[in-house]
Amino acid sequence: MVAPARNTEPPLIELCDIRRSYGGADGAPAVEVLRGLSLKIHAGEFVALVGASGSGKSTLMHILGCLDRPSSGRYLFAGRDIARFTADELAWLRRAAFGFVFQGYHLIRTIDALHNVEVPAVYAGITQAKRESRAELLLSRLGLGDRLAHRPHQLSGGQQQRVSIARALMNGGHIILADEPTGALDSRSGAEVMALLRELAQAGHTVILITHDRDVASQAQRIVEIRDGQIIADTPSDPSAEPQSRTQAANELLSARNFPALMARGVAHAATPVADMLEAVRAAWEVMWVNRFRTMLTLLGIVIGVASVIVMLAIGAGTQETVIAKLATFGVNRMYVIPGGDNERGPGGTLSEADVDIVASVPNVTVAMPFVQGKVTLRAGSVDTSAPLWAVTTDAPKVLSWKPSRGVFFTKEDERNLATVVLLGKRVSERLFGAKNPLGQYVLVNNVPFQVIGELEEKGATSGESDDDDVIMVPFSTGSRRVLGTTNLSWISVLVDNLDIVNETARLITTPLAQAHHIQDFKVYNRAASVKAQEDTQQTLTMMLGLIAAISLVVGGIGVMNIMLMTVKERTREIGIRMATGARERDILRQFLTEAILVSLVGGVAGVVIGLCLGAALIFWDVAIIFSVRAILGAFACALATGLIFGFMPARQAARLDPVVALASE
Ligand code: ADP
Numbered sequence: 001m002v003a004p005a006r007n008t009e010p011p012l013i014e015l016c017d018i019r020r021s022y023g024g025a026d027g028a029p030a031v032e033v034l035r036g037l038s039l040k041i042h043a044g045e046f047v048a049l050v051g052a053s054g055s056g057k058s059t060l061m062h063i064l065g066c067l068d069r070p071s072s073g074r075y076l077f078a079g080r081d082i083a084r085f086t087a088d089e090l091a092w093l094r095r096a097a098f099g100f101v102f103q104g105y106h107l108i109r110t111i112d113a114l115h116n117v118e119v120p121a122v123y124a125g126i127t128q129a130k131r132e133s134r135a136e137l138l139l140s141r142l143g144l145g146d147r148l149a150h151r152p153h154q155l156s157g158g159q160q161q162r163v164s165i166a167r168a169l170m171n172g173g174h175i176i177l178a179d180e181p182t183g184a185l186d187s188r189s190g191a192e193v194m195a196l197l198r199e200l201a202q203a204g205h206t207v208i209l210i211t212h213d214r215d216v217a218s219q220a221q222r223i224v225e226i227r228d229g230q231i232i233a234d235t236p237s238d239p240s241a242e243p244q245s246r247t248q249a250a251n252e253l254l255s256a257r258n259f260p261a262l263m264a265r266g267v268a269h270a271a272t273p274v275a276d277m278l279e280a281v282r283a284a285w286e287v288m289w290v291n292r293f294r295t296m297l298t299l300l301g302i303v304i305g306v307a308s309v310i311v312m313l314a315i316g317a318g319t320q321e322t323v324i325a326k327l328a329t330f331g332v333n334r335m336y337v338i339p340g341g342d343n344e345r346g347p348g349g350t351l352s353e354a355d356v357d358i359v360a361s362v363p364n365v366t367v368a369m370p371f372v373q374g375k376v377t378l379r380a381g382s383v384d385t386s387a388p389l390w391a392v393t394t395d396a397p398k399v400l401s402w403k404p405s406r407g408v409f410f411t412k413e414d415e416r417n418l419a420t421v422v423l424l425g426k427r428v429s430e431r432l433f434g435a436k437n438p439l440g441q442y443v444l445v446n447n448v449p450f451q452v453i454g455e456l457e458e459k460g461a462t463s464g465e466s467d468d469d470d471v472i473m474v475p476f477s478t479g480s481r482r483v484l485g486t487t488n489l490s491w492i493s494v495l496v497d498n499l500d501i502v503n504e505t506a507r508l509i510t511t512p513l514a515q516a517h518h519i520q521d522f523k524v525y526n527r528a529a530s531v532k533a534q535e536d537t538q539q540t541l542t543m544m545l546g547l548i549a550a551i552s553l554v555v556g557g558i559g560v561m562n563i564m565l566m567t568v569k570e571r572t573r574e575i576g577i578r579m580a581t582g583a584r585e586r587d588i589l590r591q592f593l594t595e596a597i598l599v600s601l602v603g604g605v606a607g608v609v610i611g612l613c614l615g616a617a618l619i620f621w622d623v624a625i626i627f628s629v630r631a632i633l634g635a636f637a638c639a640l641a642t643g644l645i646f647g648f649m650p651a652r653q654a655a656r657l658d659p660v661v662a663l664a665s666e
């Protein structure tokens with residue numbers, strides 16, 4: 001303790017002609033609350049500002065504590081004009097020099113007594129272990145050693161006020177600003193709080209007490225009387241009292257030499273970014289945990305949205321795949337080269353076996369099969385009939401997706417030898433042999449005897465007049481040369497590999513064929529293209545499902561928004577409290593950004609997991625499911641964006657308010 005030398009140094013606080021008015025912006029007359037107020041307060045003084053309700057005391061205190069700025073006039077702190085301080089420097093001043101005690105306590109609802117007391121030290125960058133032990137010490141000294149883990153609503157008014165005094169002292173609290181500290185307390189708690197303030201004043205703290213109660217004010221060493229925003233009296237209550245001593249730290253703060261260095265160090269503050277980040281994550285987790293129910297509701301919106309996007313799109317992709325697979329069995333990957341050009345009056349073109357080789361050499365073509373068909377007469381025993389004959393190669397089972405149900409297909413050997421072997425369609429077999437097994441029997445095809453080596457499986461499908469099962473199949477060589485006597489192909493059947501480039505493949509077939517023929521006297525019928533149209537329809541369906549999912553994501557987002565908006569007011573007040581205890585704008589932003597990211601991360605991950613589980617469950621129900629990584633990432637990104645927009649943006653706005661405005665929000 002050092003005795004002050006009042007005449008040789010600037011006062012701790014000097015107000016010159018301070019004015020503060022409200023309103024006047026939207027045409028309404030401005031109300032001047034502080035009307036040219038000048039005041040000097042020296043370090044170590046115990047001053048009471050007394051006046052009737054509405055006289056402007058709280059307004060004055062907010063200006064004194066750098067929570068608010070005057071409309072005009074100068075405020076010198078230790079001889080320095082605070083109008084020149086940056087926002088970060090003001091934040092430092094609030095946490096390093098001031099300690100606030102409010103009538104309404106202004107404790108943070110969501111955290112316990114210990115953590116409330118720690119808040120100013122967090123922003124001063126003190127390590128967790130250090131600040132915890134100090135907070136504990138302060139609380140025990142104020143008789144709250146057994147209430148550390150209680151949240152504000154679990155404490156009485158007097159206890160809450162003591163917590164807020166402990167908080168004011170956390171960073172030293174050289175200047176205690178107490179606004180009606182006993183206003184909400186019963187007389188006994190009030191007396192306790194006043195005793196505490198007197199003790200602090202004796203210990204060297206500068207105490208500025210605001211009250212409307214003259215009895216309370218009389219306990220101070222000096223009484224300043226305010227009426228209608230002006231000072232009408234300034235009297236020491238006890239002229240004979242000793243000048244107050246003051247703390248070493250207050251001395252340091254006041255020394256002109258130390259102040260700039262002290263401020264620069266304080267503004268930069270000591271904690272590492274990693275420690276800051278860990279602190280933010282820990283605090284965010286705590287808030288989520290304390291508000292479990294609300295957090296769950298918020299999460300629910302995100303989870304439902306994300307999960308439904310994942311499941312819906314997986315179902316869409318799954319059905320699409322199934323449909324395509326089904327279409328493939330109907331010959332998606334098939335093309336036909338048909339003789340005859342576009343010009344109907346021109347010469348009808350012909351296709352030969354040489355053309356088959358040209359087509360087969362085109363990339364992406366896996367099989368090119370010549371095909372000749374013609375009507376033939378059939379005879380077996382006493383039965384006469386006729387049927388279309390298909391002269392095909394050994395590729396036919398693959399190209400036509402048609403296998404024998406009895407017997408075997410012919411071989412390359414049969415092909416080379418012009419073997420007289422035949423496979424019968426079901427209808428033909430029935431007509432010639434009834435229910436008898438036709439294998440090994442002989443049939444006269446245009447009067448040439450053929451041995452039956454197989455019966456084709458029943459297709460069942462009929463197209464118009466013709467019946468698919470009413471055909472016979474013979475080797476190409478035998479059919480074209482021996483039976484039909486022509487090598488002019490009816491068409492060439494083509495199988496392609498990659499469906500995505502069928503149009504390109506069709507072009508690659510057309511060009512060399514047209515060159516060989518010197519004229520384009522054929523057409524490439526591209527079945528894949530028509531299938532593509534069907535695929536597009538399916539795509540539309542998938543998009544519809546995606547749209548439904550997106551809507552549920554939006555609805556989930558609106559749910560999140562509602563809950564977030566509901567809490568914004570409450571959080572705004574918390575932001576005010578944090579700023580009053582010395583948080584910089586970026587401290588607030590870091591905290592709320594962390595919270596928003598944490599909520600959306602947890603929600604997003606839960607959504608993805610639930611979506612995957614639902615999908616897996618649907619697979620058991622035989623629903624075709626294909627998960628899309630893009631859908632999962634997209635939904636996750638949406639969840640993150642929702643959290644940021646509705647959780648972080650309002651907080652960012654609140655962080656830009658003056659502390660006093662944020663504090664006033666209810
Ligand atoms: P006290 O603390 O002495 O009771 P205040 O400083 O709270 O008085 O308020 C003084 C006057 O300023 C009151 O008439 C009040 O209506 C007005 N006032 C305070 N804050 C605002 C504000 N944010 N906007 C408009 N008027 C205000």
Ligand code: MG
Pocket residue numbers: 057058059179180
């Ligand atoms: Mg007031």
